[in-house]
Amino acid sequence: MWSILKKSIWKYKELWVIIPMTTGILLGIRFLGLLQPLELSLYDLFFQWRPSEPIDNRIVIVAINESDIQKFGYPIDDDTLVNLLKAVKQQEPRVIGLDLYRDLPVPKKNNSGYQELLSIYTSTPNLIGIRKAIANREGDGVAASAILEKLNQFAANDLPPDRDGKIRRVLLSLKDKQGKTITSLSAALALQYLKAENIKLEVLDSQKQQYKLGKAIFSPMEENDGGYVRQSLGGYQILSNFRNFQDGFLVVSLTQILNGDIPQDIFRDRLVLIGITAESNTDYFITPYNSTVLGNSFPVTSGVTLHANIASQLIANALGERPVLRVWSKPIETLWIAIWSLASGLLCWSRRHAKPPKWSKFTFRIPRLALEITGLGTSLLIASYILFLQGWWIPVFPAFFALFTSTMVITSYKALSAGEARRRAIFSVIPDLMFNVNGDGIYLGQVNFDSSVELLYPDIENIGKHLSQILPQELSDRHLFYIHQAISTGELQTYEHCICVDGKYRDEEIRIVVSGANEVLFTIRDISDRKRAELAIHKKNAELAKTLDELKATQKQLVESEKYASLGSMVAGIAHEVNTPIGNSLMAASILENATNKFNASFNRGELKKSSLQAYLEKAKSSSEILSANLHRAAELIQNFKQVAVDRSSLEQRSFAVKDYIEKILTSLEPQLKYTPHQVIVQGNANITMQSYPGALSQIVTNLVINSLTHAYQGLDKVGLLQFTITQQGDKAIIIYSDDGIGIANENLAKIFEPFFTTARDKGGSGLGLHIIYNLVTQNLQGTILCESEMGMGTKFTIALPIRLPHSTTLN
Structure with missing residues (x-):
């Protein structure tokens, strides 16, 4: 079992380096806060992707809108507020939240309404007013009504914004300057509402400030929870788990209530929040539902609506209808990031020997690994969103980056490893000695140490030594000269030399090329066999050249023989041709000679007759004609032959x-x-x-x-x-x-x-x-x-x- 495990660990040894390294780098980047904007943006996006929710009928908002302010003025005077509170109180709501600052009277006439308002404050134990406990830019908060502070019927309406101004955290309580704990308005309203459900706040761990409210358990948020990094926290805060703000509550206006134009018992047994929703008022906030690209963006949210939403969240948490948004501990988050890094690493590693797919010409050629990694990323996003709906905010972008960073690192490592393997394979089959030397002549070691090249000098023992300490002086000086030439010119230096090793001479070809800053690569090839072959070839070439010259001479003789054979054939032909007219001429001359002799004998005997003379003349004429014709023919043949023969032998x-x-x-x-x-x-x-x-x-x-x-x-x-x-x-x-x-x-x-x-x-x-x-x-x-x-x-x-x-x- 252990041996199998060891083999598996060794098989994936590179992963055990790359995965922790990638995870560690990403955790470091996250700790620096560089991923916080991305995490918070995705947190907002998850809120916007949530399915729509039904109206929470437990809460009614009394909205003082723009038309109410135009009708009744602002701030709302005491008389108008008294009439409003009477109308609400008459229907016996569980709790009334007054999200209006009333630290001073707002008289209409003779201050008559203020006393009646104080009377209502005193007679309404389920009425909760507000104060601003956190100082504003001027350095002061806003006090609650004195009578409400005396009755301890007030709460803080402060909301903690993030650096980008959005409200993502819920403030349940805080301490004022005197160190007194003040419950937030939303928490106070929720606690008062839940009393009717016989649900009270229980302390589980006072040191860890862990509380139980119904089915919900609350723990205070820490500065590095979720996607936050070193977030400054004040008071008791938890992560928001807002409802969908679009039409989330029953809303009636001030005018509707005072005119009696409201449904019967709309406030009975409900949580009622009174506040300003007029656009001219500055009591507006941005939430995860505002300003988005991919989600469903809503307008900015009024303070009263935001408090109602937080109160709805707390009530739903206590009744088990809505989970409290929680985060994992840092070790679990680290493990989560490492798992995704490991998943992509194993996937990439398993594909290192995979054969490339056979593409058809109609295939949209996306690499399989890219599709698989994209699928893993999509699974990560879907899983994170499902967990968010279940009340868990987990790190998504660190896991995303771990997924893709591991893929890129391992892919790059595989490419480098393959390149290195190819380089080593190439070097191992090169029959040359290859080593590096720096510009000063210091030996840096052999490059193709996997090769079976015969070494004249040991490799490891000579690393760090100067060439003059390894080689003969003349040889080291020559190498140093060409090293400086290569570095100064940047050009390949090639030369040959002959050395004596163990009494045997050896020819070598040296190539020096710049391989780095102030560094060159030596390639030394044993060319002794080549030199011997060149010498043998040189001898053979000399023999072949001699043979070629002899062949050319023979060819020339044959050509000349062919020419003279042709001329001889012509001479023989001409001689044969001339023989005929010459023979005819001789025959005619012989006939003429015989006739002449006979004519001369007859003349000498005195027997010459006219007929004999006439016969002689006829023979002489015919013989002369034959002689003339044949001799002219012979002369023509000889003349033509003479011209052609002269031309053939002439160089003019x-x-x-x-x-x-x-x-x-x-x-x-x-x-x-x-x-x-x-x-x-x-x-x-x-x-x-x-x-x-x-x-x-x-x-x-x-x-x-x-x-x-x-x-x-x-x-x-x-x-x-x-x-x-x-x-x-x-x-x-x-x-x-x-x-x-x-x-x-x-x-x-x-x-x-x-x-x-x-x-x-x-x-x-x-x-x-x-x-x-x-x-x-x-x-x-x-x-x-x-x-x-x-x-x-x-x-x-x-x-x-x-x-x-x-x-x-x-x-x-």
């Missing part, structure tokens, strides 16, 4: 007509083209001239045509059309080359210009043709090339080249 720019030059290139490609069924056409503006490198253009055109012949028509039984279109756009010559072959697959389209990419490697393709084209266009000729293709529809290359290439551009 020159001006040339683009369309004418492409046609010459195609002429040199006729040996490759004549064994295919495909047709090559060139169209466009023949006047477009470029100042550029014709050899590069020759290589581009040759590679495009050869590429189409190699790849475009594989597996197709059709006569292909290879087409060059030349246009000009501004300072650009646009060469569009297209074929109607099988096209290029979409996944290969982005890779066609990459070196060594080919789909015909099994047929001897090197994958350098289009790569060479791309380099020639983009680098040598400073142009752009774009390829478009669709499977089954063919391929199109759009090449844009500057009309005039700057002379500073060199051919690579």
Whole structure:
């Protein structure tokens, strides 16, 4: 049992600190009186929220209102008062309270009424007059009628206001300057009324001034009762438990009584209070029912009505109809405040691991804890109001503040704890040594002490020591320099060093950042592995760079080989092409030579005939024509080849007509083209001239045509059309080359210009043709090339080249 209790106490250990702390702070605030205005305002509000009550038929108020004063004057003269008292006395009330100051006669004529008034005072033992026992601002009270004082038929009509002027306390008795105890008017009237009920005041504890009146027990109010704090008290006071002032009593006016316009026996066996209710009189008071925002506010209350209400309260208390308003003792109030603080604390604590609710998009997103705390606050208010109706005034605002303060403190503590836990979790997994040092170089301790970082120097033993006492001088001086740099500039300081530990070298990276006033945070990371890796990477990079250079050299050789292979293919084709006209020429020359020899033999023998001469001439003519035609063809082929070959081997720019030059290139490609069924056409503006490198253009055109012949028509039984279109756009010559072959697959389209990419490697393709084209266009000729293709529809290359290439551009 004890072990379970210990576990529970330890589980909520934070609450056992927060709850007493919160309760203690609130009790201190309450003791200072800072919550008194709020408590009194809620006290007033509870009165105003009370349900309406029936009229108390035991009390009748004779109200001297404004019209009575206008008719009879003020103060009311003795004759008028005599007539009033006779009319009231005639119906035999239990007690008559005269809430009028009559210390002096108020004659009407010849002082005749005053003697009769004194006679009535003497003959009416249940008549109680008033005096003001507490001095006013001028320092004097107001005496009662001398005859009434002599008969001891007077009472004090003083009412104790709070600091805000409201009457919330009831004065039952007080002592005058002579030390004589004077009963208050309300108490005197109530005691006189209750005599008929055989109820008398009994003393229960004279030292504690505890009295019993019927079913009610009265104890004097103390200065810190309820929401009051150090309230100055005089006389015997209790808390008010007022009735609802709205139409609470039977009221008749002076004029109604003197005119006989009152119900029969309205005063019989009742408590009758005579007083002024006229608005022009200053005998008005404010009560908890006046001046409110949330309750039912009534106008200010006349003194006579207030005394009637207090008397009604005392009579109802004695008869058990109304509870005496009481308060809890201070220990119980403290426990009450602590209970609400504990309730909110337990509720918040129980929610610390709760999963957040799943909200729908239509949900009004109020946190569950906020709703629960609001519900607790509402329950507190309702419980306090119900207890108030039962006659208990308990501390509400301290409990409210305890409820919400505990919630905020625990919520904040949870947030801080979660933040601290996250910080510790983060620090614990950081593989770096982290510690604080102040601006003077004093070691303040490790931050991530939960981490498994290897420590070169002990932590706890070095706290408070200077860095120079822990580290070698050179190392501590360097750290101090960067500490001062970080503090002066506010910027992160980063540096590396190499230290020797146990004969082994260790590389470290140090980061210093300002973490507080005159304080920095060190982060030290062991980067030995990183340094070794960097060294290995450096070596590998050197090897890779060497390999890359070798690959580039090999690629260059392959490109050159590809170029010369293309040129060699062209030479072979031209040689084969030239061989035909040369052979024809040789045959014609041989025929001519034979004919000449025969003609010469006939001439030498003298057998030359006209017919022989004619035959010889015909053979000579035909042979000459054959020789001329074939030699011209051979010369044309050689000339075109010579121009293209020179251009390919030359690094010089020159001006040339683009369309004418492409046609010459195609002429040199006729040996490759004549064994295919495909047709090559060139169209466009023949006047477009470029100042550029014709050899590069020759290589581009040759590679495009050869590429189409190699790849475009594989597996197709059709006569292909290879087409060059030349246009000009501004300072650009646009060469569009297209074929109607099988096209290029979409996944290969982005890779066609990459070196060594080919789909015909099994047929001897090197994958350098289009790569060479791309380099020639983009680098040598400073142009752009774009390829478009669709499977089954063919391929199109759009090449844009500057009309005039700057002379500073060199051919690579």
